[in-house]
Amino acid sequence: MGKVKDEVSGQKPTKPVKGKPGGGSVGALAQFVANFFSTTLYKPMQGRHARLYTAIGLGMIAAGAVWQIYERSLDLEAAARFAIPGAVAGLLAWAIFRVVHYPQFAEFLIATEAEMNKVSWTSRDDLYRSTIVVLATVLLLALYLFVVDWFWLFLLRMLGVLQFSGGGGFGSTS
Incomplete structure (x- = not known):
């Protein structure tokens, strides 16, 4: 641990508040214009x-x-x-x-x-592997959702809940 001071610490002196140079928005505009014409x-x-x-x-x-x-x-x-x-x-x-x-x-x-x-940037190999994992996961999830959707479409058609021939657009009754 550390040493404990027996004396009472006094308050630290406060720093004076610094105002904006130039006096506000007019000064900032003047500073910008002066900088614009400076080289x-x-x-x-x-x-x-x-x-x-x-x-x-x-x-x-x-x-x-x-x-x-x-x-x-x-x-x-x-x-x-x-x-x-x-x-x-x-x-x-x-x-x-x-x-x-x-x-x-x-x-x-x-x-x-x-x-x-x-910033500690990832290496090219790690980025490549992570990208492959993400793309494979997205493709597998898309395939899974396609199979589930197809199964429910097949089941609901067999039960007679969905009654369209599928010749038109998705969900059309023609």
């Missing part, structure tokens, strides 16, 4: 995979949006048909780049990657 990278060597895959996912969404803009602008002249989607693509690419370097979001992605590195 600095926030902790560039941390959370690289999480940032990369997040940027790829957002880029795919942005590519779909740019494609829709291009499809809607086919009736415009050639310069505008390519300039408008190109400008939107450039703006969205910059926005995605800045979002993954926004300090609060980057900290979240860094923490996410750190937690994912702590």
Whole structure:
């Protein structure tokens, strides 16, 4: 066990409450706008995979949006048909780049990657064996339910409870 202190412990001093920098939602918006026009990278060597895959996912969404803009602008002249989607693509690419370097979001992605590195992933062989077990179980259960369903259909037809010839759709009386 441990030693027991004879002295009376005093209260611990409380930490001062930290307010949000910038003073609330207006400050947060100002911070976001300032970050949007900044060229600095926030902790560039941390959370690289999480940032990369997040940027790829957002880029795919942005590519779909740019494609829709291009499809809607086919009736415009050639310069505008390519300039408008190109400008939107450039703006969205910059926005995605800045979002993954926004300090609060980057900290979240860094923490996410750190937690994912702590996960013990199953091996390929274990995953293969588990998948085979699940698929075999599903197939056997489907076969069992088919046999039970067929048995009850046969029994109820023999007793005269179900009286259809089965020529039409399932459960039809034609």
